[in-house]
Amino acid sequence: MSLFSPPPAEERRRLDALRALNLLETPPSESYDRITRLASQMLGAPVAAVSLTDSHRQWFKSAIGTAGQELPRHQAPCAVVSTSGQMLVVPDMLEDERFASSPLVRAGIRFYAGAPLLTREGLGLGAMCVLDTVPREISPAEMQSLTDLAAMVMAQVELEHAFGRIDPVSGLPNRLQFLDEFAARPVVEAAAYGVALMVDLSHSSQFGQAVTVLGPAYVEAVARHGAEVLVRTLGGRNGLYHIGGCAFLALLEATRPGGWQQAVAALEEAFAAPVPFAEVPVKATPTFGIATFQPGQGSADDVLHAAASAADEARSAGSGASLYSADSHARSRRRLRLLADLVPALAAPDSLSLMFQPRIEIAGGACQGAEALLRWCHPELGAISPGEFIPLVEQTALTQPVTRWVIRRAAAQLAALRRDGLGLRLSVNVSALNLAEPDFTRHLMEALEEHGLEPQALELEFTESALMRNGDAALAQLRALRAMGVEIAIDDFGTGYSTFSYLQTLPANIVKLDQSFIRGLSASARDQRLVATMIQLAHDLGHRVVAEGVEDQAALDFLAAHGCEEAQGYLIARPMAEPALRDWLRAGVRAAA
Structure with a gap:
């Protein structure tokens, strides 16, 4: 030496x-x-x-x-x-x-x-x-x-x-440290590892509700709790990283007894205990993404992305864990692409459009209005199902621009229909997240005034469960909108978990019975009892009732017999573009003046 x-x-x-x-x-x-x-x-x-x-x-x-x-x-x-x-x-x-x-x-x-x-x-x-x-x-x-x-x-x-490498809340190395350490790890040492396990505690419905009620400090409590559980269950800090928020990554040895399956099972059991916070026990339910990797091959970004894709796949499938595969990676990339491509679609002249599904007054057959349904024709991927892209939108800041696009377009098309003597009312689906926007009501009124429409011309539909999650702030905006004359509907009624006393506080004047109760109505005595009870409950609350998913005459007759005011579904009409709606109305169905 x-x-x-x-x-x-x-x-x-x-x-x-x-x-x-x-x-x-x-x-x-x-x-x-x-x-x-x-x-x-x-x-x-x-x-x-x-x-x-x-x-x-x-x-x-x-x-x-x-x-x-x-x-x-x-x-x-x-x-x-x-x-x-x-x-x-x-x-x-x-x-x-x-x-x-x-x-x-x-x-x-x-x-x-x-x-x-x-x-x-x-x-x-x-x-x-x-x-x-x-x-x-x-x-x-x-x-x-x-x-x-x-x-x-x-x-x-x-x-x-x-600073910037160790998370101050969990005390674990962060994402930057993982990227550096993984890249610097010699191949010989890397051979001791073979599985990257992503553990995400932030995507359960109860987590979101807890954050709303308990505030941002709860997120830190979950992060600390998650780190403690991982260290205790996996046997130390080596190979553990706090990737961000309440998401963690664990590098597991390929020779670990029981493999990653036993590790996941042990963590599921450990996380079953509630998170202690402000004397309120709240359960943090983990989602696991598992990705295997070959030592010396692939970058740290590749490994991290694969584990994150698997966790994303688990969330989308409603399962607790998912193993990375090329298919899951493709689905994850598609979701990311849709979110990225939706931004230019909002400005493009022909990517987004509205379809309209009429609903009629059961007693007299008049068309009271129609529901405006958003559709997206991607220039390369073709028609994108609303069931695919709307849930993605509601997880991002795109909720605001998408809702505003729908309101502006619906107002413009409704004004055009009325100029031709078709006195409809349009209903649009709005996320309860929009009610957190301080200027939502102002923007809505400006869109109506621009086209010479009164507030009663538009009906806003909110899901029962979403209103429950967004609490007092949502109620305050709803009361303001209702006071201005805007129609408020509780969508998918009967699928949430509202109590009768809570429903009494909602400033709604319309409830829409969810189609899951209506489609089997003709053949199910149980559904008939449920629907009859819900109609009576809605009437007791002073609301009009609209039944969605009406597909046969027997169901329509049952609804009429029990006092349901309006019906919507394939028996009446499928969703259609504005020109087809005009033709449908002029073909013999009278629009309400």
């Missing part, structure tokens, strides 16, 4: 540790300069530096008393300090054969003292050093001070390294 360099294997480890900290070639920092000034003052030395030992040079992260920022590693005393990991004091460098021909001596330096900058693993990164132009000695107290200052430098290094 050379005085100035450790054995090759140790040198590689040392350099890897140094470069992983991203300190070399970084700008000056007051945090380090403060320590350097303190060293100069405490030891009465005109020159002081935080010196890092690179492969061929000593590079100064901080220095005072010298204009240079680096010098050759060969014959540099700081290189000896980092190699030995011990304090080095040279009273007179000119008299020491190791350094007599050093560039420092040629520059007039005679005295040197340096304390090692050691990692937790004992690797020497460099030295906290002081220098003088005259020979001198150093006292034991001064040596201890220099050692303490070196420890302060390393504390600062660890702090900066942790």
Whole structure:
């Protein structure tokens, strides 16, 4: 071993540790300069530096008393300090054969003292050093001070390294650290791993409800709880990463007893315990995405994306866990593409359109109105089912622009119908998330006024369960809209979990019975009892009742007998474009004036 360099294997480890900290070639920092000034003052030395030992040079992260920022590693005393990991004091460098021909001596330096900058693993990164132009000695107290200052430098290094790399809530390495560590892991070490397990706690319905009620602090509580469960269940922190929010990644050894299946089972059991928060026990239900990887092949991004795709597939399928496959990856990429392509579709003249499904007054047969249904014809993928893209929209900030597009288009087409003497009312589906927009009501009124429509011309449909999730803020907007004359309908009535007392508080005047109760109405005595009860309940609340999914005459007759006011479904008409709606109305079905 050379005085100035450790054995090759140790040198590689040392350099890897140094470069992983991203300190070399970084700008000056007051945090380090403060320590350097303190060293100069405490030891009465005109020159002081935080010196890092690179492969061929000593590079100064901080220095005072010298204009240079680096010098050759060969014959540099700081290189000896980092190699030995011990304090080095040279009273007179000119008299020491190791350094007599050093560039420092040629520059007039005679005295040197340096304390090692050691990692937790004992690797020497460099030295906290002081220098003088005259020979001198150093006292034991001064040596201890220099050692303490070196420890302060390393504390600062660890702090900066942790900032942005270690999640402050969970205490686990974050996504950036995973990307770096995975890329830097030697193939031999990587061979110990074979499974990337994504654990996402943020996509259960109860999680969203808890955040609404308990606030953002609950998210931190879930993240801390998740980290604790993972560390405890998987046997330590090694290979665990906090990817973001309440999502974690665990790298599991290929030879782990029971494989990833046993790990998932153990985690499911561990997460069954409620999350303790503000004395309110709330369960955090995990979704698991599993991706296998071949050591030495593929990037960290590939592994992370595969595990995330599998978790996304599990959520979409309503299952707790999913193993990555090319098919699931393709579905995930399709979802991402649809979200990305929907943005230009909103501005394109012919990508999005509205279809209209009429509904009639059961007693007299008049067409009271129609429901506006959003359709999307993708230029390359063709017709996209609303059941595919609407749930995606409701998970993103696209909810606002999509709803506004529908309202503007519905208002324009309704005005055109009325100009031709077709006095309909249009209903549009609105997400309860739109009610969180402070300017939603203003935008709605502006769209109506632009086309000369009164507030009663438009009916807004909200699902029962969505209104429950969005609480008092949604109710306040609904009351304001109802006071202005806008019709409010509870869509999919009977499928939610509302209590009678809660439904009494909703400022709605229409309920729409969900088609799941109506389609089997003719043959199901149970559905008949349920529908009759729901109609009576809605009437008791003072609401009109619309039945969706009416497909046969027997169902329509039953609804008429029990006082249901309106019907909508294939028996009456399928969804149609505006020109077809005009023809349908003129063919013999009277539109209400």
